[in-house]
Amino acid sequence: MNDGEMLKIVVPGSTANLGPGFDSIGLAVSLHLTLEVVRAESWGFIPKTDEVKSIPTDESNLIYQVASKLASEYGVTLPPCHVFVSSNIPFTRGLGSSAAAIVAAIELANELGCLCLSQEEKMRAASVYEGHPDNVGASLYGGLVIGSHLNERTHVVNIPHIPIDLIAVIPTYELETKKSRTVLPSAFTRAQAVEASAISNVLVAALLTHNWSLVGEMMDADVFHQPYRESLVPELQHVRTVAKRNGAFGVALSGAGPTVLCFAERGQGEKVYHALKVAFPYSDVRMLSVEETGSSVYKMALEK
Secondary structure, eight states: OOTTEEEEEEEEEEEEETTTEEEEEEEEEEEEEEEEEEEOSSOEEEEOSGGGTTSOOSTTSHHHHHHHHHHHHTTOOOOOEEEEEEEOSOTTSSSOHHHHHHHHHHHHHHHHTTOOOOHHHHHHHHHHHHSSSHHHHHHHHOSEEEEEEOSSOEEEEEEOOOOEEEEEEEOSSOOOHHHHHTTSOSOOOHHHHHHHHHHHHHHHHHHHTTOHHHHHHHHHTOOSSHHHHTTTOTHHHHHHHHHHHTTOSEEEEOTTSSOEEEEEETTOHHHHHHHHHHHOTTSEEEEEEBOOOOOEEEEEEOOO
16 A cells, blocks of 8 residues: 555454354354555554544554554564544444454555465464454354364355344443353363254254254254353343244344344344334344455545
């Protein structure tokens, strides 16, 4: 990128787990983080929307931290830029705001540092930074991702098209993933592990064969995290009842919560949305869709 150009990076938010797909399944949603990047004398991050108004504006910003670390691994120093940050992804609500920032940072380093990274290399870098491939994979590829992140390799299978409606019930309070992880058991017995794995496997098969009622059943059968996190997100059970009564086939915590995501067959989401708006007047209820396009990078000439 030269002085007369602006770089635009657009990254979708995401939901993870879908119930039993713990740290493994992610789905891109129609919320976005956008960076507008121009060359400058020094680094600066300028928030343009309410969701990001509290971000650090200097080199302590997560996007700079990830981008500069990745560039240094390739022996490159990034030229300073002003980065204008817009987002409608709610912060610390379980909709992948930090994963979107990590993917945006990798795209930024790739462009400014001319790293020529493949999608697989970007995926590996993002998973190493995040610790698991679900949110970052969805943000990078779009659609549905099923992944495993091991010491030596990260594998991701991407299915761009999942024909469903999404309705998010976003509570007013924040819930940090770190806190939400403290309530989880540190170990499972072999029998519990087999049960959890079987439920997750059937969830994937049901998603790929569009067996929506079975998808919903497997979401409810999760033993990995939802039974433990329900105490932190009291809305979950109530949302499940209202949504299913009005046509949703499935309900799950979005990531670590507190957002609760409801899944309906394509065209059925409006009814679920209106019922939830009435039932949860103090929450932010949003009609969303699956975002099939992953992170995108555009170069534009600045107006003279």
